[in-house]
Amino acid sequence: MRPLSSPHTLSESELLDACLAGSRLAQKQLYDRYSARMMAVCMRYAQTTFEAEDVLQEGFLTVFKNLTKFRRECPLEFWIRRIMVNAALRQHRRNAHLVAVSEGEYPQDLADEEFTLANYGFEELLTLIQELAPRYRMVFNLFAIEGYSHKEIGELMGISEGTSKSQYARARVILKNKLERLDAHRTNGTFSR
Template identity: 75%
Template sequence: MTSPPTEAELIDGCLRGRQLAQKLLYEKYAGKMMAVCMRYAQTTFEAEDVLQEGFLTVFRTLANFRRECPLEFWIRRIMVNAALRQHRRNASLVAVSDGDYPETLASEEFTLSNYNFQELLEMVQELAPRYRMVFNLYAIEGYTHKEIGELLGVTEGTSKSQYSRARVILQTKLERLGTPTRHVS
């Protein structure tokens, strides 16, 4: 029994056009990247589209990977960018409705860390697309509001406002479930 190929061997195999290396690279990262795509998409179908587009970009641009960071980080960035492109394509198709959510977040912060992942994912997916993008980019990916503004073509203040609204909406959804409010970032 042979050991699985190293990251460097996978990259080199892909660069040589070896289909087995491409298959192994895809299998190694597809699950984690699907989780990334699901946070940005409203449906599994949309997330699968983003994943597919992202991996096409990975294989098309792998020669540009300088190996200065783990391959997984580089692929993750590509998936986020693929999700942003999908969002831009669909942005004009989606009307934003704030419904009956409160305007401001209560003084007590809330946390998402102790909740079921699937329930949280569903709540995040229900956010209006712009709120979902900003929430994911800031709270999960760690972008600054300035960077988010540049990525989405909005001001830094708009990014902050949309992040705040996303948090309010998520808190309201949690309260409607009868879940006690907790502290969070």
């Protein structure tokens, strides 16, 4: 095996082998290689940077604790991403008692209105997603970004499939309204979220 130097000089397999052999330098390199991308994942689920950093740290602790369970059947990044999403879900469950959301408050069958996100910057979209109530943010991210089905989301979050669909629809409506206000701001210079 090559000496450990920069985080991008070792192949994924070599880096994994070094981590499994107990190399602290390899563990740091694995963290350095994936932490920025995983922070972006965590930011989509968290309401604040501080919360996202907590999820990131919890996620990487889980990664290193369970590295022997990685079967190398998929890219390491996918496996780490799934761990980060699960860490975000655990964080959400711990904080769920802090936010009361009436599930029957919103209509379950909303029209599927399309709105184009390509006209907005990443930071704008991230900020708007972070402003969603935690349940809506989780369902939106899991469905729209991570590609989970509503049935899978229901199982992960301990809610019904219908509740997942309802919360996703409500999140879309809220985001659409915020984007319309953002467009109005761009047009006439005023904006309120």
